[in-house]
Amino acid sequence: MILHNLTMHHFRQFYGEQSISFAADEEIVTVIRGENGRGKTGIYRAVLFALYGDERLDQDGNDSNIVIPNIKALDEAKTVKQPVKVIVTIEFSQGHTVYKLTRSLLASVGETDTLYISDRSVTLTFDDKQITSKDEVDQVVTTILDNRMKHYFFFDGERMERLTRASSIQRKDVAAGIKNLLNIDQLRDAEKAIAIVASDVKKQLERHSTGRFQQNLQRQLVLEEEIEKAKTESEQLTETIEKMDEQFDSLTDQLNQYEEQRKAEEVFTQQLAILDQSKQQEQQVIEELIKMNQHLPLILAKDQLYRVQTSINTLLSGTTEQSGVGVDWLNHLLEDLTCICDRAFDKGSESYQAIESLIEAAKKSEEKKQYYPLLATTTRLIGQLEGKAEELEQLLERQKQVTKKRLNQETTVQDVANKRYEQAAGTIAEIISKRDKVMEDRSSHMAFLRKQEVHLKEAEDELQTLKTEANILKAKSDIHKQLLRKQEEVEKAAITLKGMIQTFEQSMMRELEDVAMQNLQYLLDEGSLTNIRKVKIKPDYSLEVENGFGQEFLANISQGQRQILSLSFITALAQLAGGESTLELPLFMDTPFGRLSSEHHNNLISYIPNVCSQWILLVTDREFTDEQKDMLEDMGHLGHMYQLVTKEKGVTEITTVRKGIHV
Known part of the structure; x- marks a missing residue:
């Protein structure tokens, strides 16, 4: 297809x-x-x-x-x-x-x-x-x-x-896979049909026989009915127990989900705490930035302060050092026309002009003196603003980093949140209670099943004893030989057909093991194959692998190896069902x-x-x-x-x- x-x-x-x-x-x-x-x-x-x-x-x-x-x-x-x-x-x-x-x-x-x-x-x-x-x-x-x-x-x-x-x-x-693969429904139907014919022949023999042989056949018929009933009840019990096992596994999975959910919640809580810490750090930086607001106008005016400082320095450049002599005293010298050394000089003389120049310089010095406090204040303010600007730059960088950290953490929290399990119905206590009830019911069903199996074994043993005795009594019986011959042939056919089905089933299971192992060899890495030498289907239909020493090894392989084993087995089922190497x-x-x-x-x-x-x-x-x-x-x-x-x-x-x- x-x-x-x-x-x-x-x-x-x-x-x-x-x-x-x-x-x-x-x-x-x-x-x-x-x-x-x-x-x-x-x-x-x-x-x-x-x-x-x-x-x-x-x-x-x-x-x-x-x-x-x-x-x-x-x-x-x-x-x-x-x-x-x-x-x-x-x-x-x-x-x-x-x-x-x-x-x-x-x-x-x-x-x-x-x-x-x-x-x-x-x-x-x-x-x-x-x-x-x-x-x-x-x-x-x-x-x-x-x-x-x-x-x-x-x-x-x-x-x-x-x-x-x-x-x-x-x-x-x-x-189910093996039985579907065998496709022996008609053989199973034939087996049931032969069993019905065998029962009918035995009833005919019982009607035509007398004495001890008749009693033997009557007991065989009763036992066969009991055995058939016991088998039916055992199958029903087994099916019920299997459903209980499924329910138990489902409840166990729910408990495991709760455990996984608990772990996921712990991780989620931890990540939320980290996110909260990141938000607090970000808020702290923001508050520090808010405190810097009072300095922002001055920081913005820093270039203007530099220009003022430059202007003052230009104004003060070339200023003569103050002589320490006041303007009034120099004017007094001019009025007295007497030098500081008490030597007289004339008005308009060179000494007179020198004192006038000195008076003019002293006046200019007096005028520029008022700019020194302004220059000092401006220089000090510029220094302070340089520190604040650097602090602001560091705060802005910190704010950038903590914001990035907060955004990354929000992404992490969202990823963790997406992986959290949805809340399952009921509580852990309720699930445990349900699981305990399932196990209790399973135990009672298992006890009844074992009782049925014991009864079935006893009935089958008694039936076999009766059949052996019946073979001895046949020779002494006056029953029509043709009817006895018919019974023998029917029983022989039933045994032969049952053996054919078992042989076919065993043969197909071995072939299934071989094909599954062949698939496994292609799919597994070389290291894994050193520990897995054979795929095995056990008598109870459970899947197993064996190591090089013939020991069961499934419990020791990884989840990935188990998945490859499943793929190999299902692919083998499909390959054999198709009857070709290519599915x-x-x-x-x-x-x-x-x-x-x-x-x-x-x-x-x-x-x-x-x-x-x-x-x-x-x-x-x-x-x-x-x-x-x-x-x-x-x-x-x-x-x-x-x-x-x-x-x-x-x-x-x-x-x-x-x-x-x-x-």
Whole structure:
């Protein structure tokens, strides 16, 4: 089967009509990128809805409220009181035949916001034929891709993690995979039919026999009924216990989420405290800047003060040092016409003129004396302002740094907030109480199951003893030989068929182990392979690996290695189901790189395109980097790339990032 196109109308997050083309031929990889909640898994849901009419996935809990119609379209329809038509069309080919399959339904919202689904319809066209009968369409699709095989062309992180967790869920998943892979329903039906025939023959023998042999056969019939009833009850008990195990694991996961949430809250609180400290530091700097406001006018006038200082210095430049002689005393000398040495001189003489010059200089000195305090004050103020300007510059730099620190811390807080877990329902005490009740109920069921198993073993042992005794009594019985011969042949057929089924199952399990190990060798790094020598499926269907000494080693490998093991096992299931080395199924992988190292990333990208016909990667932007994109392009495997973009609440738009050559 090769997928070509998928068109969705009002399906899940995809409002209106939106389409995706799937890469094929040499370019077999289609990449669909989008953050969680954008609708990556919704695309796989649309494929299953179109092919099989499935409205739920295996990973959906029983209590999950899965809404198929687009929420925005429902709101609009509620306003105009009209139903929403949901349509999904998928085009695919098998061999040379191209199929176009369309499924649709009508959805409406009642007065109490109850969702009503009606008018489900389907149309399949191929080879100029058109089929609208659901049963006939399902029959055609099943011949192309068995409904049971849909479980093996979708990988999601949760399922891959679950496959390597030692639990009843894991054993159930592995067992279901093997049983679906064996496809021995007809053999199982034949086994049941032979058991019915054997019982009928034994009843005929009982009616035609007498004495002790008759009593033996009567007791055998009673024991067989008891054994069948005990087996049925044991199966029901086992199924109930498995559901309890699932419930226990779910409650444990909730408790783990609380623990993770508690840790996340601690980190969030710490980061909030750091943010608060950053805000306080920023506020402190701002307050210091506010105090600088009183100096800002003077700082702004600093250049003007420099000009005043320069002017005063220019004015005072060339000033003669003061003689210490006052102007009045010099005037007295001129009036007396007597020199300081008591020598007389004439008016207008050289001495007279010299004293006049000295008087003039003394007057100028007296005039400039008033500028010295101003010069001193100006110089002192300039010095103070130089310090304040430097302080202001340092404050502004501090303010820049603390603001940057605060902004970075706000980003950190937002990132941490985005990773916080949503509050789960109930309290830890309630969850623990529920889990304890589940374990208590499980213990009582297990006790009853063990009692049933003991009773079953006793009944089977007694039945075997009776059969041995019956073989001895047959020779002494007067029963018709033909009836005895019939019983022998029926019992022989039952034993042979049971042995065939067991041999087939064991053979397939060994082959599954080999193929899974082969995949593992391609995907794991060399260092990991030194500790893992064999993939093993245990008798209880749990998955295990062995080291070089034949010891169970699963508990010792990393989460990334466990994920690779899950990928290897599921891929092996799909490969064997297809009957070819290349998987003739579209392989969907939802966030497969979560816990893988870069080397495992590259191994996966190199290997998977060689074992499947189409690979659809549903990834986040962080998972699928330019390195992986370049790697796929270099190998010639990358076809189409799409980005899922949220336009508004409940609405995702599919945008084309890259279109491959083979469209």
